[in-house]
Amino acid sequence: MKIKENIAELNRRIEIAAEKTNRSRNEIKLIAVTKTHPLPKIEEALDCDLQFIGENKVQEAEEKIPKLQGKYEEFHFIGHLQSNKIKKLMPLKPSLIHSIDKFSTAKKLNNYIIKQQLPVQEILVQVNTSGEESKFGINPRDTEALIEKISQLSHLQIKGLMTIGLFTDDEKKIRKCFQILKEQFEKFKKMPWKNVQMKYLSMGMTNDFEIAIEEGANMIRVGTAIFGAREYRG
Numbered sequence: 001m002k003i004k005e006n007i008a009e010l011n012r013r014i015e016i017a018a019e020k021t022n023r024s025r026n027e028i029k030l031i032a033v034t035k036t037h038p039l040p041k042i043e044e045a046l047d048c049d050l051q052f053i054g055e056n057k058v059q060e061a062e063e064k065i066p067k068l069q070g071k072y073e074e075f076h077f078i079g080h081l082q083s084n085k086i087k088k089l090m091p092l093k094p095s096l097i098h099s100i101d102k103f104s105t106a107k108k109l110n111n112y113i114i115k116q117q118l119p120v121q122e123i124l125v126q127v128n129t130s131g132e133e134s135k136f137g138i139n140p141r142d143t144e145a146l147i148e149k150i151s152q153l154s155h156l157q158i159k160g161l162m163t164i165g166l167f168t169d170d171e172k173k174i175r176k177c178f179q180i181l182k183e184q185f186e187k188f189k190k191m192p193w194k195n196v197q198m199k200y201l202s203m204g205m206t207n208d209f210e211i212a213i214e215e216g217a218n219m220i221r222v223g224t225a226i227f228g229a230r231e232y233r234g
């Protein structure tokens with residue numbers, strides 16, 4: 001295992017990409033995506049000064065996150081959230097849920113928080129910028145209306161936007177996805193909505209984080225470049 005070297009190399013690449021937009025490494029928040037990776041590998045990464053971890057499945061997070069208590073600073077939920085999993089996710093105290101794309105889920109989450117007397121939950125709205133039908137996320141045409149509606153829910157705070165870039169080798173097409181999200185981000189910054197603060201632009205994974213940073217990402221979600229290929233359980 002060479003997680004330490006991977007992280008050092010990743011930090012260098014983030015720094016170079018950030019410099020292209022006159023930013024520094026510490027203006028980019030790195031979420032280490034730990035899905036499919038076992039606890040010892042995650043602990044090794046956390047020992048190398050990573051503080052933020054992301055999982056995309058509630059069940060897997062339930063198995064792993066409690067065992068990592070005290071070892072990380074923030075747990076981010078980055079996967080699709082089914083409303084029937086809300087009650088399993090919330091005890092894990094996600095610092096940020098990246099993937100709200102439906103009002104019905106937001107409303108159920110808000111109701112759950114009120115009922116359980118939990119603190120206000122920070123969320124991102126996931127936008128489908130690639131047009132791929134298989135991808136979750138709200139159609140960019142409908143983002144504004146969705147945020148407007150969610151902003152009326154008392155116990156959710158919208159902190160920004162998230163997207164997954166098109167899966168392709170065509171850099172132009174990937175860049176386009178990130179440009180769409182950045183454009184919405186800048187537009188929504190100026191809106192007078194309550195409970196909305198456009199702070200985080202979550203975009204960029206192992207294959208495209210440099211492009212995402214160049215297009216303005218300040219939060220990237222990286223798994224493979226840290227941990228190597230994923231270990232799916234058979």
Ligand SMILES: *Cc1c(COP(=O)(O)O)cnc(C)c1O
Nearest residue numbers: 033056078205206221222223224
């Ligand atoms: C798996 C995943 C990532 C990380 O992917 P890598 O290619 O391993 O860096 C980022 N975001 C989401 C939503 C994911 O599910």
